[in-house]
Amino acid sequence: MTIDPDATDHGEVARPHDSRRDPAAVRTGLQRWLAGRVPDPVVGDVHIPESNGMSSETLLFDARWDGADHRLVARVAPVDSAVPVFPRYDLDAQARVMRAVADTTAVPVPHVHWSETDPSALGSPFLVMSRIDGLVPPDVMPYNFGSWVSDATDEQRATMQATAVDVLAQIHTVDPAAAGLDTPPTAGDAIRAHIAAQRGYYEWTTRTGPRSPLIERAFTWLDEHAPDDPNPAVLCWGDARIGNILFDDFRPAGVLDWELATAGAREMDLAWMIFLHRFFEDIATTAGLPGLPGFLRRDDLTDAYALRSGHAPEHLDFHTCYAAVQHAIIMLRIATRAVHYGQSEQPDDPDSMIMHRATLEAMLDGTYWKALT
Template sequence: MTTSPRPRTTTRDPEALTRRLTAWLGTRLPGARATGATVPDSNGMSSETLLFDIDHPDAPFRSCALRLAADPAAYTIFPRYDMAQQYRTMQLVADRTDLPVPRTLWLEEDPGHLGAPFFVMERAAGRVPPDVMPYTYAGNWLYDATDEERERLESESVSVLARLHDQAPPAAAAFLGAGENPATALHRHVENQRAYYAWVVAGRPHSPVIDRGFEWLTEHWPKHPGETVLTWGDARIGNIVYDDSFAPAAVLDWEMAALGPRELDLGWMVYLHRFFQDLSESSGEVGLPQFLRRDRIEERYARLTGHTPRDMEFHTLYAALRQAIVMLRVAYRQVHFGEVPVPDDADALILHRDTLEAMIAGRYW
């Protein structure tokens, strides 16, 4: 695998954004100012994050994080950013489960203030496993941890999924849409991904490996998708803030939450680690081969919930396929900004192309 330059994550000016944020804060808390604003190194290309403090004696909490929908003029990664839905999902999880979700403070749906809808939440203190360079590379806090510390982090992370699926009532998340039929929920999820892929390749070359991946899903559709639960959607350790004891201090990024089978989250957690591990090994790194292994995740989850994961080949391949669509959009965004040339082969833009092809051929696991 080869890597291209890290794509830009924002087209916005943080200083101008901070000035506009201070003006908006005055409408919610007269006299309040946004201070110490910074953009985290891990800022994403979907919704953006701004970390800041509120300078006001009556502020409900001082350290805050703002999640702002992507600039619609910046060749966005997703076609739609429903900040109200994400805000509502976080409130549901905070109210109906024991997961550590940051306290939400304000939702602003009027794009006139900062250029797009946004919400403000409490900032969580702790450490996040890095994506760049990935936590599977030497030199970061998780790689340098002891086996026992990583064991605790793995166990606690699988517990996040178990508790979410067991505690959050699906009926309360009906606003996410999917119906009560488990098969309907999975079908809706996959059809949404098909629609997303069609949007990504509109006016651009299709990816043959992604096309084959969708064909594989149809041919290997689960006979019994299982019960419908609230799934996190972006269930990976890079979206968890951990405290010094390697336990979750905050579970973040709920923009991909959906109703569907439990295995949607399990497959995503398994595969997103495999993505980084495979990338490390292809670069000559050892990585963390004993960490977040599929068999261990499945065993832990079954022990915690009484539910034995099934059809995991389907769900891990589906996770790899979803990741491929996102990566293709990110690459086309780089092409749009002149960061990489237009390729002759669209599949060359997908870092884990070989992995996805091996999964489709049945020789990955």
Template sequence: MPDAEHDVHAETKMTVHERDIDALAAPIADWLGTLQLADGPVTISNLHAPQGAGMSSVTLLFDASTRPLVARLPPDDTSFPVFPSYDIVQQFEVMSLVAEHSDVPVPPIVGVESTGDVIGAPFGVMEAVAGRTPTDNPPYVFGGWLYDATPAERRELQDGTVAVLAGIHGIADAPTVFSTLAKNGDSLRAHVDAQRTYYEWTRSTDGLRIPVIEQAFDWLEAHWPDDAEPCALSWGDSRPGNIIYDEFTPVAVLDWEMAAIAPREVDLAWVVFLHRFFQDIATVFEMPGIPDFCRRDDVVATYEALSGHTVRDFDWYLVYAALRHAVVMSQVKRRMIHFGEEQQPDDPDDYVMHSSALKQLLDGTYSWD
């Protein structure tokens, strides 16, 4: 966990990408012109990356001949990426299919450039959706509109977020509809194996083994669920920080780069654990955070009522969520060390910000109350 003497309200310095954003304006404008978005040439203005955004794909906001748009593109090769690959085309395909097969709100897609010929990498463009999103950096548990909301307003947002999950998981015959995501055999086994592969990829630069991560993989094997089927479309990065809200109502679901076919509980545990990750940081800083938000029993009860699905083996999936996040955070730590923003820790487990919580989850001493 971070040092409690740090300024919790300050944005943590993290290099997300090293692209020359301004240099992208002209080629993207020319490409948009081929889509006939306006009478005459398209002009791009106000091109910028949003503050408090995520740490993986690059998001750009801009006006195209006064029309507000958003571009998503992979990070450049020199930016020490968080993930080994970024399939932008697949992300936009998933969004399109979600819109076609459900009422889940996703941003309208303008177009996808799949060849990489325009800016050196594939990218997609979608409509900008008006609204607000809880920030990751600094975390929303330290302040802002969600922190300042009433308990009833936060509950409205929480229930709307869970309804989004129920809607995503309710898409019928997901392995067929989202065939590019489907794997042969057991979907949960494929999902966990992919996380193992990802962990090994993160080690490719330094060979470092992180004991708490490897212990968590062992724990998962020793406590494997008896029956993890049937599976559904898994959003993957399911949390309020990836939703745009109109007041407290979801109006756009974002960031589909971790989408997969998996048990419903993968998403449900992720939304619960990711909030607790932030809440535990607030506790370290002796700040109140938002302890009444996304509590596990509340989220499960709402989800079961909305979906008709009985949530199973939730403790297992919470450990899995903590493990998945541990692998991500270990790579984020490596990247911050690479860019001189952090010092290399002596203890490999300190590559995982929430290593203490993960250890407590493994030995059954973590308190959710």
């Protein structure tokens, strides 16, 4: 898959417009459902953002009950016909994680009003949460060129970076068991369990799409290099990137998207934040754009996290490569989804469906980080 830096809608690839819900029908369903939980509710217009995600669906709506107005968000699990990105969407588990984080840290997560496991109201399980205002670093086009992030000053981005690291450090103080997660004895055990789950995800993805020789080579590498980390497993956000943070005055106002939360090593979150920025930086380089090479640098994040948490991150070559492997499986699934919806054609080489193929190859060869120094 090639990257077209001049495209304005490439983020819409694999985003199935014909699977989006009818706002009027959603309003009716929410009105009926909410009436069973609060007295005499009135649901306002439902808004479905154009930038809706490719995993669970986001619905914005206002409601009034008990004389008060409430600005709300519903996250709805996708139906199978929408060719979901992930095989399972446990929104009830997400609610438990978010409540545990809210109860024990100062991380600004949305207040979860309800978690509905019965699909009858909207056709799928859903969460209803409070809505938080703020700016999100965009994915389309990437925030590291032509966005409010790239237009900010170095000092403002330094504030974003420091506070994002603080979010990670706080999340990692939460007991995974308190969040309802199974917790392996050590971080090393958690890493190996997580790799096994990712291998299962890859096998699920390839049931309806092509297999990737690169990803399969990467799994062999992971098995050979997985660290035996004796530290305790911690709660990991799972999708730890600044694109999942709402910022107000360059500080976190809301921390979103907890569907990949798990028990793991601290470095899993840190490496995900590092890699996702590098993913966008490599796009900028390909497009001949300056990007933000001084932002979210690996060594800076590592040092800041150690200072904030008291834990010196280890095995970052492994963990950033593992992040690249996880993202490769997601990219393979998204590209397969695009083929399903007729938005692209199946290439002869399935590895070309992975946008960061060259990055992953260089990480497996041990040359990626050396080339950046």
